[in-house]
Amino acid sequence: MTGTDNKLVSVAAGPVNSVPKSFRSGHAPRPNDAFIALMGITGSGKSSFISKCTDKSATIGHDMISCTSIVDVYPYEVTSDFTVYLIDTPGFDDTGRSDTEVLSEIAAWLTDSYKHEIRLHGIIYLHRISDVRMQGSAKKNLVTFKELCGEDALKKVVLASTMWDIIPAEKATKREQELKDTPEFWGWMLSKGSSVHRYNNTAESAREIILSLTGHNAPIATDLQKQMVDEGKSLDETSAGQGLRSELLKERRKLTQERQELLTLIEAAKEKHDVDTEEALQEESDRYTVLIKRAEDSAKALSISMTNLILKRDLRIAQMTKEMREVQNEYEMNFRLMRLDQIKVENGRIELENQRKLRRQGKLKSKASTSTTDTNSQLPGQRPEKGKGNMPATKIGISVSISKSFYILQSPMCLSCNEVELQEFQDGKRMELACLIAVSDQRTVWIVRYENNNWRWSATFERHYPELAKEIKSYGLNAVRLCAFGPGPGERYYTGWDEFRIYSCSPKFTKAMKSIKNNSSIGSVIAVAFGHGSSFLVSYGFENGHLGWTHDLQGYYPSLNRFLKSQKELGNKISIHAATLDPFSKTDYLVVFTDNDGRDRTPARQYGTGGR
Template sequence: MGALRERPNDVFIAVMGVTGSGKSSFISLCSDQPVEIGHTLGACTSTVDVYAYDMSPDSTVYLIDTPGFDDTNRSDTEILREIATWLGDSYRNEILLHGIIYLHRITDIRMQGSARKNLIMFRQLCGENALKKVVLTTTMWDKISSEEGIERESQLKETEDFWGWMLAKGSSCHRHCNTVASARQIIHLLANHNTPIVTDLQKQLVDQGFELVQTSAGREMQSEMLKAKKEWAKERQEIEEQMNKAIQQRDREAEEIMREERDRYTRMIKKVEDDTIDLQSTFENLLKERDERVAQIEKRMEKQQADHKDELERIKDKHRQIEKEKQAQEVRDQGPAGQQENRDVQDMGSTKSTGYSPYSVTKVGPSFCCSSPTECIK
């Protein structure tokens, strides 16, 4: 946070939404900066990044690109810890959000699964007071017919468990048409006011000193994890019963399949237990762990740079050796005369490099002797 130099008219806006909802594309259009955009199963935005663009000569908009829940590479607990650390650190340094843009794919047939879970987490993270500065934004209108899109938009707005409750609390709903003008119009809705917001997560972590698991967002996540753990434990029990039957029937193939499934559920349960422990972190612990990760990354980068420098030197040494061998071969190819000429040139070069003349004058009795590299004249 120390790298940001906030001016009175600067604006900070968080961009959130489930993985794949178009956050990186939206920010890239607004800021005219390349943002890594994923088109594979691996989610790109795994850390909180900040992108800026000048809205006017005296106002810069900072867009905070947050990782989405249901990331293919990290657990929801890790994502929440990352978001909580950034929000808490910015709040403690008196850098407040002017609003939040929440993106949702209009192409989704219905609100379920990861999208619904992400929305619930978002509500708990924001808190009721911050909802007045939330713009609920639908994306990917170019991938669906207008009629179908309008129908799904109406369902989102009219269903209380979806966007209805948030709209009633002051949030607004807008469409992003995948253009610069569309993206910046949404940004300006939040940028043209001077009243920043404080989310419940920020207040609970920093002001009230809660552990992450004690915050509204943390409690919601823990509740979801406990439900999943209970279901997986039940599944594992049933699989163990099937495995025991296979053992009794000497069905080795079925036994091996059931054993692998049982072990998979065991690993999933263990991961939930570890994630539950990770939620039991204070804000200070989150900052400390982040700083340690940054230090480790910097140390690895320094080592990589040193290794790269050593490799360049090794390549240069190899090229110099090759050049020497090439010159030596050329001399051998010239025969004895060429070799003698080369030695003479090398001797002259060597003498020249020392800074001494190849000629000398010496007095011998009444006479003088003038010597050169090839002869002596009295």
Template sequence: MTSRSGGNDASSMSFRGGRAPGPNDVFIAVMGVTGSGKSSFISLCSGRVVKVGHQLEACTTTVDVYAYDASSTHTVYLIDTPGFDDTNRSDTQVLREIAGWLGDSYKNKILLHGIIYLHRITDIRMQGSAKKNLIMFRQLCGQDALKKVILVTTMWDKVPAAEGARREKELIDTPEFWGWMLGKGSSCHRHNNTEASARSIVARLSNHKAPITTDLQRQLVDEHKSLDQTSAGRELQGELLKEKEKWARERREIEEQMKAAIKQRDREAEQMMREERDRYTKMIKKVENDTGALRSTMNNLLAERDKRVAKMEQQLKRQQADHEAELKRLSERQRRVEREKEELEKQRQRRAEENERRRQREQARQERDQRRPQKPQAPAKPRASAPKSKATGFAPYSVSIADGTYFCVGPKLVSSNEDYPKRKRGSEFAEAACFGDLGSEETVPGFKRVSQ
């Protein structure tokens, strides 16, 4: 960790994100309840991505600094602070974090040029928590610093113009809200959620060379008070005492109801009351712990802050190591995939080359066959023709069969098996026609040829 004594360049660079000090450096704190738009405002001004909180969980849990060059010789440092009314951190933890950074910067001669306090114009009314935090903010600043405070309303695009104007007027006219601070020199402006709007608000505080010292810084560092002895600490301590008394009163009522349930032997009601009593007991214990945490000196705050920052740095290193290991794993996987792709490409090329060689061999074979002299072919032997029938000169005829009698009718031919003479083997008639399935030639009925 950097040395905190003296305000040398090396130690003060830690408040500038590593930047070297310049003659026209301006430091402006951005404050407000959680969800009022601090991170978005800073992002528009600096052009840097700032983690933005959402409805149920706040993102800004530590003080961080974002710089941007308003000109070639003019650097603005916007200080992003955790918001009060946080869902995950108590107001005591938030005040300790802000007090630690402001006290440390003040010891290192880093002075504020102003404070921007953001408020949602979408809020229907100044609720109890917002009013409480506004009072604590006033105590943190002190009357002298209020001259360099700009009260900024945000989220105008989410309400009708007339309704927003009515709420703005109520903030300005009510002393318990913004009226008292405006009377002490603070100013009020609207932020239209644009870079030009945000930078114009910052410019109202950065165009002067009269830095301020808040009451919290003076009381912690110059007067060596503990946090619970400062104006802001006393204000918060008073709120914690009210909460403790409220929870204690609620617990006493629950205990009375639990006694009545025991007398009536109502086991179910007794169990419910017991659970409620335990819940209030935990809340009272938390308030007591928060109250005790306010009893911290500047040295205590810095030591705890250093310890928390060191822990965060260790976590960051582990995350970075895990990230590098993951990158290495992904890189090795990518190389493996590339090797597999190269091997597949080689296999494809080998198959293509083998196919090409096979094609060339086949083409060469065909060319050799074409160049080889052809052997004379022997004349084909004539096929033996079927023996021609000796019967010639037959004319078209038709055959009819009826009751075992055959009739043959044709041009100049009328014959039947009744006038068929006894034929001989090899006769022209036998070679010409044979009908039926009566067996041998001797018994097959035929026809008598009639000469034309």
């Protein structure tokens, strides 16, 4: 979940029961209700603040399955007849959403609640005191926050600093003073009545800040609410919208100028017949074109009325709810299948134990010829019973890929990606599978599949992977089911279609593929990850729906090796659904798996970095 902001709102005059329960997380409205909104950049500690205050878990921003990008509400029951509702808002620097989308989301909730006679008692703005200086995104976020609030609302704003426990107190105190003394930071807001608090990552500290905003009967309205609801302005006509639009146009001008400089360099490379430089510059120019288009689209998207803003929000939430229910239903079905499989295994174990008892009693002769399992053909990650894998495969639709500083993390509910060209959905279709490799510190080569089963690859894919591209073109790009590759120039790759697969890798990988092919009960390869050197990890599925896995890490990724070894010692109690090994690192990886003990149906993650 993205970071959140606390706002305190109380119901003004009007029939209490007419206010929808959606503003209260499903709770019935009461006269003493209060609302506090939390705001701040992603990672400033909003989710932690809510969790400490309410004693309930608020989803954290890096949760891959539930990437919250909407305003959410968490009740904090102060007394039996007094509830404070904490309004969790997304941060403006969320990599998965544009600032326009975030402002639209916040504006939809603020205007809808204001229209239903809900008034804010206060707003809590969270800031990491651990940040060395006010970075560009944090400064831009603060400016938007000021314009959203307006001068009148600032007297009910708490500026709360977080992360005091991770840096020396002397440094933190110095940074806090700088924030208070600088008008562009907190100084001007303090002069208008805002107050400063320190959040010490405790329930007591969080509740103290909240209660500092509830002891008054003078609720506030933000400028954004008044301008859109009372004055009927569109979002781009509000102070916050105009400020954001100005920033977007400034960004577009800067990007356009930089792209023009690249075009000049491209012409120079053409004159010198320097093809490699020309291609690299053209790829960078294409990236700038995408960024310019995105800035233009974001600026245009601000031209939206309050009614359409709320309608668009409601439709998006309805679609998200529908998709979440579908995923949950699939989890439930697979869990039931898993339980049936566990019952079969347990019954088989009991029967085997009874046979052993009979043998010991001399009532049953052992017949070696009855054993049909070829234990020599087992792969790590298989169970010994008839060569089966661990559990029914849950089709959770997760894809992960990391390479140097680049990453793609995709699930049915979320896409997190810092490769600019891949952050856009193709024709509104969701990305289902992706693999990328860094070819420099600024560029990647990638291939992706969308939910309409259409594949795309990057402009320089064929130059970096000529053999793989040739094979894919020969057999058909859109018929591909799985594709993975490692860094050049050796061209390590794996590509699978419905009926066959091609691969080029180390002898051990080839041996593993042949073992998988020769096992008649294996239906398909689920995931392939190529790592440092010739290391690899492969997950595969059986015809009966079970999963298995095999790997050769060559001594790299030690924490992953320990994890897989421990799982093997426990009887291979996991099923791996997605995996990536950073080929430029000997330690960094990410594995998504489900636990097979029946206690938890939710996909989990095992990951490692250089610090592990």
